Amino acid sequence: MTILVIAEHNNASLKDDTAxxxxxxxxxxxxxxxxxxxxxxxxxxxxxxxxxxxxxVIVADHACYxxxxxxxxxxxxxxxxKNYSHVLAAASTTGKNFLPRVAALLDVAQISDVxxxxxxxxxGRPFYAGNAIATxxxxxxxxxxxxRTSAFDSxxxxxxxxxxxxDAVHDAGLSTFVSAELTKSERPELGSAKIIVSGGRGMQNxxxxxxxxxxxxxxxxxxxxxxxxxxxGFVPNDMQVGQTGKIVAPxxxxxxxxxGAIQHLAGMKDxxVIVAINKDPEAxxxxxxxYGLEADLFNAIPELNEKL
Amino acid sequence: xxxxxxxxxxxxANVKVRVKSDNTDVDLSNLKMAINPFCEIAVxxxxxxxxxxxASEVIVVTVGGKVCQEQLRTALALGxxxxxxxxxxxxxxxxxIAKLLHKIVEAEQPSIVLMGKQTIDGDxxxxxxxxxxxxxxxxxxxxSEVKVDGDKVQVTREVDGGLMTVELKLPAxxxxxxxxxxxxxxxxxxxxxxxxKPIDVKTPSDLxxxxxxxxxxxxxxxxxxRSAGIMVESVDELIEKLRNEAKVL
Numbered sequence: 001m002t003i004l005v006i007a008e009h010n011n012a013s014l015k016d017d018t019a020x021x022x023x024x025x026x027x028x029x030x031x032x033x034x035x036x037x038x039x040x041x042x043x044x045x046x047x048x049x050x051x052x053x054x055x056x057v058i059v060a061d062h063a064c065y066x067x068x069x070x071x072x073x074x075x076x077x078x079x080x081x082k083n084y085s086h087v088l089a090a091a092s093t094t095g096k097n098f099l100p101r102v103a104a105l106l107d108v109a110q111i112s113d114v115x116x117x118x119x120x121x122x123x124g125r126p127f128y129a130g131n132a133i134a135t136x137x138x139x140x141x142x143x144x145x146x147x148r149t150s151a152f153d154s155x156x157x158x159x160x161x162x163x164x165x166x167d168a169v170h171d172a173g174l175s176t177f178v179s180a181e182l183t184k185s186e187r188p189e190l191g192s193a194k195i196i197v198s199g200g201r202g203m204q205n206x207x208x209x210x211x212x213x214x215x216x217x218x219x220x221x222x223x224x225x226x227x228x229x230x231x232x233g234f235v236p237n238d239m240q241v242g243q244t245g246k247i248v249a250p251x252x253x254x255x256x257x258x259x260g261a262i263q264h265l266a267g268m269k270d271x272x273v274i275v276a277i278n279k280d281p282e283a284x285x286x287x288x289x290x291y292g293l294e295a296d297l298f299n300a301i302p303e304l305n306e307k308l
Numbered sequence: 309x310x311x312x313x314x315x316x317x318x319x320x321a322n323v324k325v326r327v328k329s330d331n332t333d334v335d336l337s338n339l340k341m342a343i344n345p346f347c348e349i350a351v352x353x354x355x356x357x358x359x360x361x362x363a364s365e366v367i368v369v370t371v372g373g374k375v376c377q378e379q380l381r382t383a384l385a386l387g388x389x390x391x392x393x394x395x396x397x398x399x400x401x402x403x404x405i406a407k408l409l410h411k412i413v414e415a416e417q418p419s420i421v422l423m424g425k426q427t428i429d430g431d432x433x434x435x436x437x438x439x440x441x442x443x444x445x446x447x448x449x450x451x452s453e454v455k456v457d458g459d460k461v462q463v464t465r466e467v468d469g470g471l472m473t474v475e476l477k478l479p480a481x482x483x484x485x486x487x488x489x490x491x492x493x494x495x496x497x498x499x500x501x502x503x504x505k506p507i508d509v510k511t512p513s514d515l516x517x518x519x520x521x522x523x524x525x526x527x528x529x530x531x532x533x534r535s536a537g538i539m540v541e542s543v544d545e546l547i548e549k550l551r552n553e554a555k556v557l
Contacts, residue, residue: 069474070437071446093467097449100402100437109403109522112432122526127431128325132334133529140522174446174480178462178473191468195556219557227486237452237466237487243428244346244486246468252556262324263428269534273554275546290537290554293546303543308557 001030001120004081005054006073006089006099009036009044011066016192017090019051019154024147025088026053026155027117033058033084034161037076039066050157060166067177068094074101075170081142082106085120091146091247092191099146108140113247115151129243130266149191150249150270183238187213190241193222195252198241198268199234200226202257202278202297206234211301212256218308224248224268226258242267257297260285277301309456311354311363312418313388314409314439315347315370317379318429331527343379346424348386349484352491353454354422355387362456363420365389369412371405373397377507384502385494391507394515401521402430404512406438411515413443418479420461425450425483436483446476450485 003025008017018034025032032053036045037060045059058080064072081087081102089095091113103110115133116124122137123145190196197216199209209223216223224241225234241248243266253271258264260276260283268274269288276289279296286292293300319325320340328335343351357363368383369392370376380391394408413421421440426433440447448454448463452471455462456478464473466485494502512519540546550557 067472067474070449071440074437074441093450093465096433097437097447100434101441101447103403103434104406104438104441107403109401110432110434111523112434126531128319128334128429129431130531131325132327133531135526135529137524137526138522139524172446174444174477175448176475178475180467180470180472182470231486236470237485238468238470243431244426252550252554261322263321269531273550273556274534274537275550286539287536288534291546291549292537292539293543294539295543300543304547307543307547 001085003028003030003032003086003088004084005032005034006077006087006095007034007036007044007048008090008092008094009038009041011038011041012043014044014047016154017092017149018048020149020152021088021090021147022051022053022155023152024114024117025086028086028120030085031055035060035077035080037065037073039063045163049161049163050159052155052157052159054159054161057161057163058166059163060168062169064169064171068098069175069177070098070101071172071174072170073098074105075172076168077102078105079168079170084142086143086145088145088147091148095146099144103144106142108142108144109138110144110146111136111138112146113148114145115148129262130269131262148247150247183236187216188220188222190222190224190246190248193250195219195221196224196248196250197221197254197256198224198226198258199229199256200258201228201232203229203234209235211305214305215301218305226264228261255285255289256301258285259283260288309363309420310365310367310416310418311357312413312416312421313350313354313366313368313383314421314423315351315368315379315383316344316427317341317370317372317376318344318427321345321428327528327530331529333528343382344424344427346426346484348491349486349488350422350424351383351386351388352489353484356489357456358387367392367416367418369394369409371396371400371408380507381502382494384505385499386492390505393507393509395509395511396519398519400519401523402432402434403438404517404519404521405435406442407517408512408515409439410442411517413439420479421481423481423483425485436481440481446480448474448476448480449483451482452485452487454482454488
């Protein structure tokens with residue numbers, strides 16, 4: 001049994017998601033190899049080779065893989081993947097984009113958002129916005145999984161795997177990269193932040209998020225938002241925590257002015273400690289919060305900022 | 309230019325589903341059903357492209373039993389021109405749905421397939437990408453902006469770190485994210501008009517697709533429940549609890 005993990009990276013560096021997917025692969029058991037597909041991505045490959053438990057890193061370094069275009073990556077991973085028992089990727093916007101193409105090309109099912117490994121063919125995954133957890137058994141010869149990284153702890157970096165290069169060039173010629181507008185922030189990414197401060201519709205406008213940013217900076221936290229805040233145009237969508245946004249599980253999640261709709265809870269209810277600050281005592285968020293404070297956030301947040 | 313919009317009937321987004329006591333599935337009996345929110349956004353975008361003169365016809369398609377015609381009618385009331393129901397009472401998984409849709413794509417030859425990025429029941433986020441691969445098309449997933457330009461389309465995608473724009477050759481598959489548009493409400497005259505729009509019914513065997521599955525749902529359970537904690541009276545008490553009880557600060 002050999003497992004292929006597709007690295008999550010930006011060419012220059014490896015994302016921590018990869019170490020979490022390797023943890024899921026370790027739980028399955030067997031040899032673990034990593035594919036780093038990108039352009040000028042040798043630094044990411046070196047970092048992948050250091051992950052504990054990895055026996056080999058395959059580097060496909062070509063311009064057609066630079067932006068992780070699903071059409072090209074799908075062909076490459078389908079070509080390589082047919083020799084493996086499992087192919088794993090993070091349930092990120094990259095993994096979700098290319099892995100179903102691989103599944104279709106290999107004519108096998110994909111299991112999305114795996115949160116639990118029971119055995120080499122049986123996995124747990126949430127559906128219905130996390131209101132139900134299915135135990136799913138795969139009968140396919142190759143098992144394709146996207147891994148919900150918030151459910152796994154990163155493996156260490158004590159290894160020294162061999163790095164091999166692949167000269168396979170799969171340019172489907174269907175798509176081209178035009179531009180990227182990536183949010184630049186000094187704060188931790190939502191996926192890896194130990195503390196997250198999130199705002200909802202109660203914030204009233206985007207400017208008021210400055211209060212939450214002040215709080216986040218005091219705590220070394222990331223800043224998130226509910227779908228209601230995104231829909232209202234207060235903040236960009238990449239801040240969205242929820243069923244259709246980011247799924248997070250930090251040590252501390254502070255929900256400010258968030259009512260607690262089903263789809264928001266789906267994105268944060270596995271956080272270790274949840275704090276809710278809301279002026280509506282009936283808000284459903286209080287039903288999942290460890291500590292609830294019924295208060296006007298426009299008083300409570302400045303007070304927190306002053307006292308912390 | 310034809311646009312094909314695959315849609316799905318799902319439990320209403322505001323309903324909290326419960327797991328059946330025998331742990332075989334969730335219990336959907338007597339729950340309010342609706343068109344999947346992302347599918348509704350896809351219908352809206354297709355109708356807007358028609359109104360802008362880019363598209364000439366919008367076809368909606370769904371896979372499921374006769375009850376799904378209700379959601380096809382909703383889409384027709386929003387402005388789609390005709391519907392196709394692929395009739396099956398079996399539970400079909402994303403790869404089979406993609407194969408069924410691929411047959412419709414071959415027959416209808418749409419320039420764009422516009423569909424939701426995921427359904428809020430299965431939460432799989434697979435079908436559009438699978439269809440694109442089967443049909444040999446490019447894909448613009450998680451779209452927040454769609455600009456058709458001749459035989460190409462530029463799609464701005466919502467990605468983890470922000471936005472990414474790709475250009476695709478047509479035909480292509482586009483899957484919708486939340487911010488692409490805000491769907492309209494159907495007007496009463498349009499609801500009446502929709503009743504007369506045609507819905508074609510086909511079966512998987514008409515299309516030559518066998519319903520198979522590489523997955524078995526062994527059991528379905530409720531997630532570990534989280535009980536409500538305590539209410540604190542003040543910011544001071546909150547800080548004290550977080551420092552000394554939860555020890556997270």
